[in-house]
Amino acid sequence: MAASADPAHWRGLHHLALVTADMDATVRFWHGVLDARLVATIAVPAFRHYFFEVGPGCSVAFFEYAGQELDSFAKPAGVPYSRAAQFDHLALQLPDEDALNRMRDRLKAHGCEVTDVIDHGFLRSIYFSDPNGIALEASWWAIDPTGRAADHADERLFGDPDPVPAVRELRESGQVSHTVSTRLVDGIIEDLRREGITLNYPR
Template identity: 50%
Template sequence: MTRYTGVNHLAMATGDMDATVRFWRDLLGMRLVAGLGHEGYRQYFFEISATDMIAFFEWEGVEPLVEKDHGVPVRGRYAFDHVAVGVADSEALWEIRDRLEGAGIWVSEPVDHGFIHSVYTFDPNGIALEFSCMVPGVDVREHPRMTDSAPCAAALQGPEPVAGVWPEGTPTPAEDRMVYPGEGHDFLHRKRNRWD
């Protein structure tokens, strides 16, 4: 089974990279670790943790989302609700809340979800954000729980991956493995680092 290391990055969109950098780097304190771009295109990556990043494309004409409260049901085509970022502990959760409130940005009171405590807000692009810390002594990764009163059939099979549901993939032979150049293919070697 594949071993995952986290969310490498979530890719969002913005029409205002300056406001996005000011919010994610300067207000939230996430390092801006990579920036790709050329005329009419940018993609910047912010470090959430040692394994997780959030990235933003900037394209002309992108407008902020209409703010929708976190977890409120919707109808029609819809795929994304909110981004939840983990923080170390309750002290860090209050620090984020106080920083947002001090900047004049709406932020909820902390909410107890049983295994996590969370606060909710929106970034300048209208992206719904949650900041969460684990409740000490409650580890759903170590001790999974299903309290849904009417769980779907697949969920009733338990927390572990079920073998045989999908066909096994055929391994690509080493000699056939190709990595094709993308927007950042010359990122490390051919383009000037503008921070040097």
């Protein structure tokens, strides 16, 4: 199955929605430490929703729910943890190694713990956390695989010696043989309704 005769025209990350228990600390870290400008805010009785720019048209946004106890956790990037079933860490892109070193120095200057630069071959990274315990990475592409045709046989970029079947199909024919279908997650909506919470959730 080819990618598409009419491409989707993705333009990057619009926003990734995360959760904070302390929006003030979140603004002070994301805007003040990381220099990811606060560019928009929404507030309704149930929540605040603040957006931080991480590139043209791209943002990371946080919800702060009113009167809601949060069962939060913190974990390092890439470390298995049963409570982190769907989200591991967020990696933000920088243009080159100099910018990566400057971000590492900026984090240290603000009293934030951060790793040394890690060489992953096709990318270089540093790792740190935000005040919510969200594992963060800042990276630059040493070999940028985006914006060009993919060579699935290039071992510099495709280093898994035993890839999943879909990657084998891409390597052999340039397309996947079939796709998968998904469904909306209604279970939690029903749980909330039983607790007397009604959401406007269009189907």
